[in-house]
Amino acid sequence: MSRFELDPEELQELNDQMVIRRQKLAELISQGINPFDADFVPTHHALDIKEDFAHWEGQEVKVAGRIMSLRRHGKASFADLQDQSGRIQLYVRQDLLGEEGYDFFSKLDLGDIIGVRGKAFRTKRGEISVEVEELHLMSKSLRPLPEKWHGLKDVEIRYRQRYLDLMVNPEVRQVFIARSKIIQSIREFLLERDFLEVETPILNVIAGGANARPFITYHNALDMNLYLRIAPELYLKRLVVGGFEKVFELGKNFRNEGISTKHNPEYTSLEVYQAYADYKDMMELTEELFAYVARRVCGTTKIEFQGRTVDLTPPWQRMSMLAAIEKYSGVSWERIQADPEGVAREKGLELEPARISTGSVVMELFDTFVEPNLIDPVFITDYPVEVSPLAKRTEGRPHLTDRFEPYIMGWEVANGFSELNDPIDQKERFEKQMEQRAAGDEEAHMMDEDYIVALEYGLPPTGGLGIGIDRMVMLLTNSPSIRDVILFPHMRPKE
RNA sequence: GAGCCAUUAGCUCAGCAGGUAGAGCACCGGACUUUUAAUCCGGGUGUCGGAGGUUCGAAUCCUCCAUGGCUCACCA
Numbered sequence: 112m113s114r115f116e117l118d119p120e121e122l123q124e125l126n127d128q129m130v131i132r133r134q135k136l137a138e139l140i141s142q143g144i145n146p147f148d149a150d151f152v153p154t155h156h157a158l159d160i161k162e163d164f165a166h167w168e169g170q171e172v173k174v175a176g177r178i179m180s181l182r183r184h185g186k187a188s189f190a191d192l193q194d195q196s197g198r199i200q201l202y203v204r205q206d207l208l209g210e211e212g213y214d215f216f217s218k219l220d221l222g223d224i225i226g227v228r229g230k231a232f233r234t235k236r237g238e239i240s241v242e243v244e245e246l247h248l249m250s251k252s253l254r255p256l257p258e259k260w261h262g263l264k265d266v267e268i269r270y271r272q273r274y275l276d277l278m279v280n281p282e283v284r285q286v287f288i289a290r291s292k293i294i295q296s297i298r299e300f301l302l303e304r305d306f307l308e309v310e311t312p313i314l315n316v317i318a319g320g321a322n323a324r325p326f327i328t329y330h331n332a333l334d335m336n337l338y339l340r341i342a343p344e345l346y347l348k349r350l351v352v353g354g355f356e357k358v359f360e361l362g363k364n365f366r367n368e369g370i371s372t373k374h375n376p377e378y379t380s381l382e383v384y385q386a387y388a389d390y391k392d393m394m395e396l397t398e399e400l401f402a403y404v405a406r407r408v409c410g411t412t413k414i415e416f417q418g419r420t421v422d423l424t425p426p427w428q429r430m431s432m433l434a435a436i437e438k439y440s441g442v443s444w445e446r447i448q449a450d451p452e453g454v455a456r457e458k459g460l461e462l463e464p465a466r467i468s469t470g471s472v473v474m475e476l477f478d479t480f481v482e483p484n485l486i487d488p489v490f491i492t493d494y495p496v497e498v499s500p501l502a503k504r505t506e507g508r509p510h511l512t513d514r515f516e517p518y519i520m521g522w523e524v525a526n527g528f529s530e531l532n533d534p535i536d537q538k539e540r541f542e543k544q545m546e547q548r549a550a551g552d553e554e555a556h557m558m559d560e561d562y563i564v565a566l567e568y569g570l571p572p573t574g575g576l577g578i579g580i581d582r583m584v585m586l587l588t589n590s591p592s593i594r595d596v597i598l599f600p601h602m603r604p605k606e
Numbered sequence: 607g608a609g610c611c612a613u614u615a616g617c618u619c620a621g622c623a624g625g626u627a628g629a630g631c632a633c634c635g636g637a638c639u640u641u642u643a644a645u646c647c648g649g650g651u652g653u654c655g656g657a658g659g660u661u662c663g664a665a666u667c668c669u670c671c672a673u674g675g676c677u678c679a680c681c682a
Contacts, residue, residue: 127651129616187639188639202639238642260617262618264617264618264619368681
């Protein structure tokens with residue numbers, strides 16, 4: 112029995128269209144035709160021919176791709192062939208292919224991958240086409256395509272079977288092409304400035320560099336648990352200790368947290384470290400990087416996102432957190448310090464009475480009144496030391512840090528600071544974090560003695576920057592959900 | 607984790623005062639040698655997400671479950 116024949120059990124799983132395609136496959140085999148013929152190499156993409164038709168008109172071309180539509184007219188037919196570059200029409204005539212060849216063509220289905228050789232020409236209606244003289248079936252498609260006019264809308268299928276989404280929704284393809292260009296232009300920007308691209312471990316003994324719950328995995332030979340990294344930060348700063356003055360890493364981080372339109376358990380970050388620089392230098396680097404990438408990818412620094420336009424042209428506004436709170440909520444730092452409970456009550460902050468402190472009131476006021484208003488790019492600076500365990504204290508104001516977070520469209524898109532390079536202060540900060548951890552805060556930073564040792568050898572004054580690449584891609588591609596910019600967003604198994 | 611909404615043919619969707627499922631595309635058969643969502647003639651291909659329940663009768667009402675979306679919470 113041929114492996115292309117179906118047993119009755121298998122047959123029951125298939126719908127009518129799939130059964131018919133299996134039968135066609137079996138028929139081809141029995142006729143001695145290879146339905147997965149690889150003996151054809153295309154010389155052109157659809158777009159090559161269309162963009163330079165004056166040159167290719169009347170010339171022989173070879174194109175390969177997927178049949179996306181068919182218009183049959185008896186002894187002649189039209190088909191649209193889609194390759195990576197786009198679509199080109201095929202014109203197929205019985206008198207050119209012969210009766211046998213035309214019958215073969217007539218049995219093809221939407222979705223089949225074929226290769227054709229023929230002359231490029233323009234039809235009476237003006238459509239640039241290929242007049243088919245030779246035809247290869249390179250991969251028989253055994254399942255029907257989604258609908259040609261409405262495309263594929265079911266988001267669940269779009270994410271789970273992204274290949275279908277890419278096949279039939281051209282705008283989706285554009286988003287991922289843009290994503291690739293964004294990442295490429297980030298590399299260009301940094302390499303031009305003499306940054307060294309490095310790779311640091313994803314399997315970590317200590318998950319450091321951020322406050323987040325890690326994923327845990329297990330190493331058999333070492334018989335130990337390991338964490339998937341939540342940030343590459345501490346490794347990158349070890350490299351600065353080692354003498355690499357400008358480094359960056361683009362890669363995945365993994366955080367064991369909720370999933371939302373802005374959060375995927377694995378996401379891509381850029382981290383950049385520059386010795387002998389501070390957070391102000393990193394702010395300039397950030398705004399220049401965003402503007403460079405926007406110009407490269409969108410051709411402009413004026414970005415439209417969900418009906419609003421923002422201009423990424425540097426310089427961006429700088430505003431301290433407390434100034435921003437006073438501006439948007441009308442509450443001054445003096446009042447928060449004097450009476451946090453009163454402020455919380457007056458502003459209707461949803462804080463448990465036991466949790467009310469100057470720090471929590473500041474954060475809550477910021478989230479409620481400030482964040483939604485930060486549409487145009489702005490750097491919020493001067494974060495409290497308690498929430499910034501890896502950042503250097505501000506000279507003369509030791510409760511604050513030289514730290515910034517840029518906001519665009521109300522989103523926090525990056526985070527940067529002057530790196531804490533005092534090992535004694537760092538150790539104390541870790542110890543504070545350990546206390547919080549002991550008190551039940553699973554996201555508090557872990558102690559990393561080995562990192563302290565590195566700092567004790569001496570980390571030069573260093574500026575650091577982290578950018579959430581997925582959010583950057585969302586902004587630059589006008590995508591409202593992070594799932595629209597991740598090819599295979601995390602989904603629960605179907606059953 | 608909570609609330610709301612969704613799940614019907616391969617795809618996009620109708621059908622929901624409870625009466626036994628329908629359209630367009632796709633598909634199958636036929637006509638057609640320059641079409642553009644080709645057209646014309648003929649054909650409905652289904653576990654109405656799953657499991658229970660109410661009822662003479664459930665796609666429709668109820669409960670639970672699954673998956674997804676949105677909002678919130680969590681989370682830089």
